[in-house]
Every structure is written in structure tokens, then in C-alpha cells.
Amino acid sequence: MQSIPIKNVGEPEVSGLIDRFARQYVYLRLSITDVCNFRCNYCLPDGYHPPKHKQTFLNVDEIQRLVRTFADLGTEKVRITGGEPTLRKDFLDIAHTISQTAGIRQVALTTNGYRMERDVALWQQAGITNLNVSVDSLDPRQFHLITGENKLQTILNGIDKAFEIGYNKVKVNAVLMKQYTAKGLDDFLRWIKDRPIQMRFIELMETGEMDSFFQQQHLSGQTILERLTREGWQLKPKGLTDGPAKVLTHPDYQGEIGLIMPYEKNFCASCNRLRVSALGKLHLCLFGEEGVNIRDLLQSDEQQLQLETRLKAALQGKREHHYLHIGDSGVRNNLASIGG
Secondary structure, three states, rough: OOOOOOOOOOOOOOOEEEEOOOOEEEEEEEEOOOOOOOOOOOOOOOOOOOOOOOOOEEEEEHHHHHHHHHHOOOOEEEEEEEOHHOOOOHHHHHHHHHHHHOOOOOEEEEOOOOOHHHHHHHHHHHHHOOEEEEEEOOHHHHHHHOOOOHHHHHHHHHHHHHHHHOOEEEEEEEEEEOHHHHHHHHHHHHHOOOOOOOEEEEEOOHHHHHHHHHHHHOOOHHHHHHHHOOOOEEEOOOOOOOOOEEEEEOOOOOOOOEEEEEOOHHHHHHEEEEEOOOOOEEOOOOOOOOEEEHHHHHOOHHHHHHHHHHHHHHOOOOOOOHHHHHHOEEEOHHHOOOOO
């Protein structure tokens, strides 16, 4: 008589968001708008142009259902991205809604910081626990050249204000570019010596619209890593919900350095994050695919089980790694459309 294999009673059910390579996803990057008011030369050099067909971004109710479902599947951290998320009139409502979701321990915001000096206290009250601010140069003239905006001092004031009201760390992002960042490294190091800033240098990534700019400006983070190591900086262990940065500390510095190097071998091995666009598409990777529409399952609370099923099924199609290292940047024209 043929025996029928049955699951051992003691075996745990696989729950949560786990892919075929045993990576667990506890971190959601949620874009709430494609709109940005800066014109950064590595992202939207001609500024934001709305599409011909009117788009409506995810509303507060849809976001609430989305985040609750992710939280029920083990997500602990949500990062609100854009575009520039604080341009939305209901930004504080969105932040508060996410922060009140059971299971969500961290609500992070990535911002260009132009409203930070004025509004950072309101962000804190709405439940934003972690701040990432883009500052690509500490030289006002260079900053203006890169971003198209003469707002550096306002943004730096906003970072100082964040510390005044109780944030104990601020992450600051700078895109590595030969022409700008390489020369400014010493300025950044002086700036973080006595401030609890994690200064993160992000390698320029090739996208469809920016291939010639990439060829001219790409600078490997490895050169900075080697220099810092020689100067006594040491790698810090990663936490469960940490992003992809290699973080270094130094006994003489209050601040830290983070390096995000997507062209490095095994960059994707520790991937723990999924992305949802402002239009309600699940993106398994920053590069590569067109995304899986999930917005139709955000219209009613009764759809949660269907949404969980679609998320888990989509995750089984996630690749082991992106193909940036062999020159395939996929379908992404720019990073503003998916929140970076």
C-alpha cells in the first residue's frame, strides 16, 4: 500500500514574506507621490513633468489597508518616499495612519528637506521615527548646481532643528559623483565629527534616461571604503530592519559613514525590502521589472486575504539578484517613479 506523505505536526508553517532564497522581507518602501520640486541632475534634471493622463496616487484608506497587510505579514519598518513625500497635502495624515498600525515599529521618511526647518516637529508628532535627508554637497554653489535649488542653508537648519526637538540621529544621503562628491568628502567628514549624522554615500545607478551621465560621473564606493579603513573606520554589524548600507564608525567621530554600493558582489544577498509605488504597484526590485498591480485589492478590508496571497505569490518570482553588474538596468527610466 502506497504511503501518502503528510506534513509533520511539529513543523512550523512558513508565514510572512519569504522568497525562494530564504530572504525575509520586514521593510516596506512606500512611495506616496512621483512629484518632486527639485531638479537633481542625476534623477530629474528637467524637473517633474506630469503625465498626459491624470494619475491619482494611493489615498489614505488604501495606504492603511496596504500597511496593515504588510504588518500582518511581518513588516516592522515602513519608509515613506517619493518624489518628495511632504508635497502631499495629506502627508501628516498618511504618516499618522502608518505609525498607528499594529506591528509597525519604525516609520522613516526620505525627504529633500526643503520643508524640514518649518515642519519637522509636526512630522515627529505624526509618528515619523527616522529621518533621511538628501544633501549632495555642503558647498552652496555646488548644491545649487546639482539640485537646481538654492536651499542648502534652510536644509542644514532643518537638520539642526531635528536634533533640537529630540531626534538622536539623522541619516543624510549624498549620491557619489566624480565631479562633486569626491572633492567634498573632507567637508562631510568635518561636518559629522561632532554631530550624530549617518552620512550615506550612494553609488550613482544607471537608469534608462541617464546612461551618458552615468558614464561620466560614476564613482565606486570602494575607493571611499578603502580610504576610511586606512583611517581607522570600522564596519558595524547590521540589524534586522537595516537597509543596504555598509555602516562604518570611528572612535573620534560622533557621526557614522554609510556606503551603498549596488554594483558590489552579493549586494542582494541580504535584501529585506519590498517597494510599492504611489500608483499601487508592488516592485520586487528597484531595477528590472514593471511591477505587479495590487491596487485593485486595496479597495475594501474584506480583500486582505486575497492581497496576502498575491503578495506571497509575486515574491516567489523575485530574482536572486539584479543585473546592474552586467550592465542591465532594466526598465527604470528614473528613480523618482519608484522612490529610490
